[in-house]
Amino acid sequence: MNPNLKWKGLFIVVAIVFCVYFLFGYPTFPTSFAQVKDNFKNQIKLGLDLQGGSQLVLQVQVQEAIAQETDTTVDRLTTALRDKNVRYDEVRRADDTHILVRNIDPSQYSVLSDIVGTQYNNVWDMAPAAGQTNSYTLTLRPGAVAAIQEQTVTQARETIEQRINGLGLTEPTVRPRGGHNDNEILVQLPGVSDLAEAKAVIQAGGQLELRLVNDPQTYPSIAAYMAQHTVLPAGDELLPACADNRSRPSGPDNGDLYYVLNRAPVVTGRDLRTATEGRNTTNPGTWQVNFALSPEAARRFGPFTQQNIGHNMAIVLDHCVKSDPVINGRIDDSGMIEGSFSQQSAHDLALVLRAGALPASIKYLQESTVGPSLGADSIRHGVQASILSLLVVMIFMLIYYRISGGNAVLALILNLIILLAFLAMSGAVLTLPGIAGVILTIGMGVDSNVLVFERIREEIRNGKSSPAAVDAGFDNAFRTIIDTHVTTVVSAAFLGFFGTGPIRGFAITLVVGLVANIFTAVYVSKTIFQYHLTKMDRQAELSI
Amino acid sequence: MIELFKQPNLDWMGKAKYFFALSGILLLAGWTSIFYGHGIKYGIDFSGGTNVDVRFANPPNLDKLRSGLTTQGLGNTEIQPFHDIANPNTNEVLIFIEGKGQDESLLQSSRAKALDALNATFGVASNKPDFNLATPASLSAVLTERDPLFLSVNAGDRYQQLAKKIFDYRDADANGVLTNFDDLSKVPGVTPAVLNVVKSGFALGPFTIRGIEIVGPKVGAELRRQATFVTLYALGGMLVYIAFRFTGGQVGGQLFSFPKGVAGMVVWVLDKTIYGLAAVLAVFHDVLITLGFFSLFRFEISLTVIAALLTLVGYSMNDTIVIFDRIRENNRLLRRESFADVVNKSINQTLSRTILTSGLTFLTVLVLFLMGGQVLRAFSFALVVGIVVGTYSSFGIAAPIVVAWNRWRGHGAVAGTGPAAGNKKRGSEDLTARLAPAGRR
Numbered sequence: 001m002n003p004n005l006k007w008k009g010l011f012i013v014v015a016i017v018f019c020v021y022f023l024f025g026y027p028t029f030p031t032s033f034a035q036v037k038d039n040f041k042n043q044i045k046l047g048l049d050l051q052g053g054s055q056l057v058l059q060v061q062v063q064e065a066i067a068q069e070t071d072t073t074v075d076r077l078t079t080a081l082r083d084k085n086v087r088y089d090e091v092r093r094a095d096d097t098h099i100l101v102r103n104i105d106p107s108q109y110s111v112l113s114d115i116v117g118t119q120y121n122n123v124w125d126m127a128p129a130a131g132q133t134n135s136y137t138l139t140l141r142p143g144a145v146a147a148i149q150e151q152t153v154t155q156a157r158e159t160i161e162q163r164i165n166g167l168g169l170t171e172p173t174v175r176p177r178g179g180h181n182d183n184e185i186l187v188q189l190p191g192v193s194d195l196a197e198a199k200a201v202i203q204a205g206g207q208l209e210l211r212l213v214n215d216p217q218t219y220p221s222i223a224a225y226m227a228q229h230t231v232l233p234a235g236d237e238l239l240p241a242c243a244d245n246r247s248r249p250s251g252p253d254n255g256d257l258y259y260v261l262n263r264a265p266v267v268t269g270r271d272l273r274t275a276t277e278g279r280n281t282t283n284p285g286t287w288q289v290n291f292a293l294s295p296e297a298a299r300r301f302g303p304f305t306q307q308n309i310g311h312n313m314a315i316v317l318d319h320c321v322k323s324d325p326v327i328n329g330r331i332d333d334s335g336m337i338e339g340s341f342s343q344q345s346a347h348d349l350a351l352v353l354r355a356g357a358l359p360a361s362i363k364y365l366q367e368s369t370v371g372p373s374l375g376a377d378s379i380r381h382g383v384q385a386s387i388l389s390l391l392v393v394m395i396f397m398l399i400y401y402r403i404s405g406g407n408a409v410l411a412l413i414l415n416l417i418i419l420l421a422f423l424a425m426s427g428a429v430l431t432l433p434g435i436a437g438v439i440l441t442i443g444m445g446v447d448s449n450v451l452v453f454e455r456i457r458e459e460i461r462n463g464k465s466s467p468a469a470v471d472a473g474f475d476n477a478f479r480t481i482i483d484t485h486v487t488t489v490v491s492a493a494f495l496g497f498f499g500t501g502p503i504r505g506f507a508i509t510l511v512v513g514l515v516a517n518i519f520t521a522v523y524v525s526k527t528i529f530q531y532h533l534t535k536m537d538r539q540a541e542l543s544i
Numbered sequence: 545m546i547e548l549f550k551q552p553n554l555d556w557m558g559k560a561k562y563f564f565a566l567s568g569i570l571l572l573a574g575w576t577s578i579f580y581g582h583g584i585k586y587g588i589d590f591s592g593g594t595n596v597d598v599r600f601a602n603p604p605n606l607d608k609l610r611s612g613l614t615t616q617g618l619g620n621t622e623i624q625p626f627h628d629i630a631n632p633n634t635n636e637v638l639i640f641i642e643g644k645g646q647d648e649s650l651l652q653s654s655r656a657k658a659l660d661a662l663n664a665t666f667g668v669a670s671n672k673p674d675f676n677l678a679t680p681a682s683l684s685a686v687l688t689e690r691d692p693l694f695l696s697v698n699a700g701d702r703y704q705q706l707a708k709k710i711f712d713y714r715d716a717d718a719n720g721v722l723t724n725f726d727d728l729s730k731v732p733g734v735t736p737a738v739l740n741v742v743k744s745g746f747a748l749g750p751f752t753i754r755g756i757e758i759v760g761p762k763v764g765a766e767l768r769r770q771a772t773f774v775t776l777y778a779l780g781g782m783l784v785y786i787a788f789r790f791t792g793g794q795v796g797g798q799l800f801s802f803p804k805g806v807a808g809m810v811v812w813v814l815d816k817t818i819y820g821l822a823a824v825l826a827v828f829h830d831v832l833i834t835l836g837f838f839s840l841f842r843f844e845i846s847l848t849v850i851a852a853l854l855t856l857v858g859y860s861m862n863d864t865i866v867i868f869d870r871i872r873e874n875n876r877l878l879r880r881e882s883f884a885d886v887v888n889k890s891i892n893q894t895l896s897r898t899i900l901t902s903g904l905t906f907l908t909v910l911v912l913f914l915m916g917g918q919v920l921r922a923f924s925f926a927l928v929v930g931i932v933v934g935t936y937s938s939f940g941i942a943a944p945i946v947v948a949w950n951r952w953r954g955h956g957a958v959a960g961t962g963p964a965a966g967n968k969k970r971g972s973e974d975l976t977a978r979l980a981p982a983g984r985r
Contacts, residue, residue, distance in 0.1 A: 049919075393908065436855075436912070442908060450904075494777045506848075
């Protein structure tokens, strides 16, 4: 036999054996049919649409974080100008990315430009405000905006990931989605058909603060406070009670309730070391969340509580007061949040606290749930349709092209094996559009074989001997096959690059299938033909 | 040897005007429907809104469902029953609440309302949870608590596995809606004691939620934009590749001349890219006709349908290229024949391949259309229509365009009067001098 042919054959066999082993014999070498099935199930991962589950697309409201940065800068700038006794009319946020400093004393302009120049050099640009004398506009640089945006999205993603992982679901995925400026996050929860809990956990704000209560009295409204005190001392803030904290010892009161708190928190959610749910000892049947502080925060918290024994300490969660226990003694590193918690809600809050607060709120753009029975249906339909169409095609090829048809059938089966093995190796998931891609690959595979065989027949009709006809047939058809395949790959590549989700899955299977097809329908098929020709008489008629 | 056609010898180009007329009629019918009839119906991923997919054990009373939804303030809902050809007894209903001008939070609340309406209309009046809406976790919790198998070691794990098996039975064998608890005794591991626990812990409702989809308006608009651009990019990419592989502007080895100036440049570019242009026009024609059929038969355009449209673009292109490839080959060999004859001959030579491949792929997608279930219905419809139209457009639209262009350029009638050396590459400066001006013949 031609040594070249021998090497070709060896290469083909090795490639096929590798693919088959990877699909059916890995990770545990099978000793029973059930194990083969298990291995296959293990290797081919199904998408949410086939195995059932839920998917959420969220958008991080980045502009909130940007506005917050601007607010913080306004605060800092005000303090800095006051410290240097600079006279001005006002410093305020003009919009999300602009600050207006109005009517500053012209002789003190250098102080302002000094502060901006040294402290905010890379973040804020300053220019005279249009149409106003002695006023200046600070603009947040686009680079800084982009940095905040990226940081916010990343932090939100990490936080959500931690929270979702805490739910104890199987193989959840949290990953960025869409373009850079979309600020979107994709959450996939296989096997989950009720999203209520996941959504509650994702959306919870989780901003915890411990603040000193500066006034033992509470007020039914901000107006009521103002009526008594006329002015709120600098450094104080009025915050409402949470909905489950409105009944007072003096009698139930379902209206609003306001606390006067220190503006600066002693401890925030970032200082937490851990948080867990536990049974409430004073009020049996309800639950509470116990937390422990990091060592660094404990060093601050210990002396602070020592100094403020007898005062109330407000536990503020998402900008409302959850409770305001009295400090009875020095507390170093632990505390608790009481409220009307069930075990579930206490568990979820502890989870949210552990993961930390979201840097900005989020919005749900899209949500889809595929129930387990729908997934089972889809996979059954998809697989049935694939197998049936494969059978129809194979039977036809065998009848129409006789022995050569067997060649085509083999090429089609190998094509499928290579395609599936590649999906398994790359870790891509098989989705419903993916199955459609597989079926289309079968179609293209048939086309390649038909092209080659028709061409060989034509060459035989033109009087060529069998070996010459096979050579000429493959050569001529190859040019066509390359053109058709490249064109389809070009369009599939666009789908893959610009499409999302299902469209991308479809494109990936199609491209892999097409590449595998060139290998099987041309290389493998030709090698088999050549092997067949070496075995038969030169003058004999080819069965095609 | 079985052969479809022995030596076909049909005059395809002579019938070009009938092909154009047929395409015109199809386009007119479809696009009349789009503009003045049913319009284009977008699926939820493009229009935005809320979809709730419900399967009932028995055919539901749709009037009751509608009035239940109206009570919840969802008057403007579409209730669409599925008719599955392969499985006619599915009793599946899709409730669609349009999301036009709605905020994301409104969509969320419309889902809750739809579920409330279902429960109020069809739900069981029982304080026990509905088995058909329950999750394996809740069942395993009940089993673990009641412990019907008196397990002590790993009780939780083993009940979890049992619960999973029971729900697999419900979802796969009972099609998602169990109608009788006693059917569960077929599940291995379910003893009468287990069955009793299930019976006492759960009620059996008449429906199950198969899937829920909520798409916000922003995503819908974004996807529509994306789909349009992806299609145009793909067509552009193909045009470039084909223009690169099949350079026009010559017939039988004779290069065309072209006038001077800007008009000349345009003609030159068209000469060079005519194959690509014809192929892309033909494919574009296929997409337009398929869209028309979608409107006529009221199928929805969804994201997967876009994938199908792009696939049909690929298939149709495939067919066109096979024919063009033959034209390229014959154009070199057959110098004495007119270009139209070369094209006819090329189509005839590839005819059995065209019929075989298209027939087989058509069969494949027909199977998909009939058996693929409702999720793949619109997808496979696009391909069923697309493969027929795409095959036809290769010889009915793409090839005649190239022939018509070459005829207009004066090289269609009889090619090959130039010297054999015309096949060689020439410098561009003596090109006009050597070649006869257009229309000399």
